[in-house]
Amino acid sequence: MNQRNAGAVRWRAAMERALYGDGGFFRAEAGPAAHFRTSAHASPLFAGAIATLLERVDEALDHPARLDLVDVGAGRGELLRSILAALPPAVAARVSAVGVEVAPRPEHLPPTIGWTSAIPSGITGLLVATEWLDNIPVEVVELDSTLRPRYWRSTPDGALTLDESPLEPGDARWLADWWPLAGLPEGARAEVGAPRDEAWAAATASVARGMALAVDYGHLAGDRPLFGTLTGFRDGRETAPVPDGSCDLTIAVALDSLGVHHLLTTQREALRLLGVDGRRPPLALASTDPAGYVRALARAGQAAELTDPAGLGGHHWVMYWV
Numbered sequence: 001m002n003q004r005n006a007g008a009v010r011w012r013a014a015m016e017r018a019l020y021g022d023g024g025f026f027r028a029e030a031g032p033a034a035h036f037r038t039s040a041h042a043s044p045l046f047a048g049a050i051a052t053l054l055e056r057v058d059e060a061l062d063h064p065a066r067l068d069l070v071d072v073g074a075g076r077g078e079l080l081r082s083i084l085a086a087l088p089p090a091v092a093a094r095v096s097a098v099g100v101e102v103a104p105r106p107e108h109l110p111p112t113i114g115w116t117s118a119i120p121s122g123i124t125g126l127l128v129a130t131e132w133l134d135n136i137p138v139e140v141v142e143l144d145s146t147l148r149p150r151y152w153r154s155t156p157d158g159a160l161t162l163d164e165s166p167l168e169p170g171d172a173r174w175l176a177d178w179w180p181l182a183g184l185p186e187g188a189r190a191e192v193g194a195p196r197d198e199a200w201a202a203a204t205a206s207v208a209r210g211m212a213l214a215v216d217y218g219h220l221a222g223d224r225p226l227f228g229t230l231t232g233f234r235d236g237r238e239t240a241p242v243p244d245g246s247c248d249l250t251i252a253v254a255l256d257s258l259g260v261h262h263l264l265t266t267q268r269e270a271l272r273l274l275g276v277d278g279r280r281p282p283l284a285l286a287s288t289d290p291a292g293y294v295r296a297l298a299r300a301g302q303a304a305e306l307t308d309p310a311g312l313g314g315h316h317w318v319m320y321w322v
Contacts, residue, residue, distance in 0.1 A: 008161060011152040011243075012195070015137035018156070018243035020102050025245050026135070027103050039215065039267065039312050040079040040130050043305065047082030049274040050213075054083065054126045055091060057211050061124065067094045068125035068210070072203060073132030074099030076106045080113050095125075119206045127203060127212040133258075134216050134250045136199050139171060139192040140228060141181075149181055149190070158242035170194060178257045179224055189228035193254040200258050204320045214318040215267065218253030225252075255316055262320050268313035276307065 009017075019025050039046040058067050071080050080097050087095065098114035105115035119127070140152040142162060149172075150162035167175070171192045175181060179190040204212045219225065229252035232241035241249050255264060307313035 008153040008155050008159070010163065011140045011154050012137045014154040014156070014243040015249050018245045018249055019135060019137065021245070023245050024102075025248055026101070028245075039315065040075070040082070044082055044086070045276050046271075047079055048086045049271050049276050050079070050126075050128060051083045051086035052274045053211075053213070054087065054095075057126050058091060058094075061209055063094075064124050064209075065094065066096050066124065067091070068120075068123045068127075069095050069097045070100060070120060070123055070125075070127045070206075071098070072100045072119060072127060072129040073135065074101045074115075076101075076103070077109045077113055077115075079128075079130060081110070084112075119203055121206050121208075123207045124209045126210055127207050128215070129203060129213070130215045131250075132216070133196050133200060133214055133253045134218075135248070136196045137249075138195050138251060140189060140230060140251075141167065141171070141175070141192060142189045143181055143184060143186050145186055147184075147186060149175065154243055156242075156244045158240060158244070174257070178221065178254055184226065188226055190224070191228050191230070191251050191254070193257050196253060197257050197259075200318075204259075204322070207320075207322045209322055211322070212320045214258070215315055216253050216255075216318070217315045218255040220254075220256050224254070253316075255318060258318055259320065262318050264319075265317050266309070266313065267315040267317055268307040268309055270317040271307055271313075 017024065020027070054067070054069060058064075061067075069080065069083065071077075074080060077099050080099055084092050084095065084097060096114070097112065098116060098120060099109075100116055100119050102117055109115065141149040142152060144150050144162055149167055150164065151167070153161050153163050171194065174192055174194045174197075175190055178193065181188060181190055200212075200214060203214075206212075219229075229250075230241050231250050232239040232247040233250065234247035239247050241247070243249060305312060
C-alpha cells in the first residue's frame with residue numbers, strides 16, 4: 001500500500017463517487033457500451049431470450065392488461081429496445097417498458113419507453129438487471145500484518161492505504177457468514193457484499209407479481225478469490241481500477257448471499273432452456289440453402305459467445321418469482 005494520502009475515503013465511498021457522482025462513469029455521454037461488452041450488446045439473441053422469458057412470465061400471470069418490463073442499469077436503453085422488437089406485436093402492445101439509470105434519458109429513446117432513476121414499485125411482469133449488481137459499491141477489506149481485517153481507503157488518483165479503525169459490526173457479521181477470513185494470509189482481501197444484498201432485496205420487493213432476474217458474474221462460498229475481484233475497464237480493455245470516473249469499476253457478486261429462495265443457474269443453461277443454442281448448423285444446409293446456412297452459422301457463432309462457459313456463458317442468472 002502507498003502512504004496515507006490527504007482526502008482518502010473508504011473504498012465504497014470512492015467507488016460511489018467515481019461511478020455515480022457528478023462526472024461519474026455512468027453519467028458520461030458515451031455510456032457504458034463504449035467501454036465494455038455485456039450480453040445485451042453481444043448479440044440480439046440475448047434480447048430474444050429475455051423476450052421469450054417475458055412471454056412465459058406473461059402466460060404465468062394470465063396475460064395482464066399491462067405487462068411491466070423494467071431494466072435496472074439500462075445503459076442507454078439498448079436492451080429494452082431489442083426486447084420490444086423481439087416480442088410478438090400483440091404482447092408488445094401491452095408492455096410498459098421502463099429503463100432505470102442515473103444518466104439522463106437518451107435523446108433518441110422511443111417515447112414508448114419510460115426512464116427513471118429509481119426502481120418503480122408494484123411491478124407486474126419482469127424486472128431484469130444485467131450486470132448491475134457488480135457495479136453497486138461495496139467496501140474492500142484486507143488482512144494487515146497482524147492478520148486483522150482493515151478497510152481500504154482510497155484517493156481519486158488510486159493511492160491506497162488501510163484504515164486502522166475496526167470493522168463495523170454489520171460488515172463483520174456479513175464476513176463471518178459469507179466470506180470468512182480466518183486462516184488466510186496477510187494481504188488476503190474480501191469484498192463486503194451487504195449493500196448488494198440490500199439492493200437486490202429492494203429490487204425483488206418492487207415486484208408485486210412476476211419475476212426479478214439478475215444476470216451477473218460472481219462466486220460462491222468455498223470458491224471466494226483470495227485477493228478479491230476488483231477490476232477496471234476502459235475502452236474495451238481491462239485497466240487499473242482507479243476511482244477517478246474515467247473507467248468502469250466492477251466487483252464480482254457473492255451470489256449465495258443474495259437470498260436462499262432464489263433459483264441460481266448459469267447463463268449457458270438458462271439460454272439453452274430459452275432456445276439459444278451454439279451448435280453449428282448441419283453442413284448439408286450449405287448445399288440446399290447457402291444463404292440460410294450463412295445466417296444459421298452467424299447465429300450459432302453469436303450463441304456460442306453467449307453460452308461460452310469461459311466467458312459470458314459463465315455468468316449466473318439469479319431468479320426470484322413472486
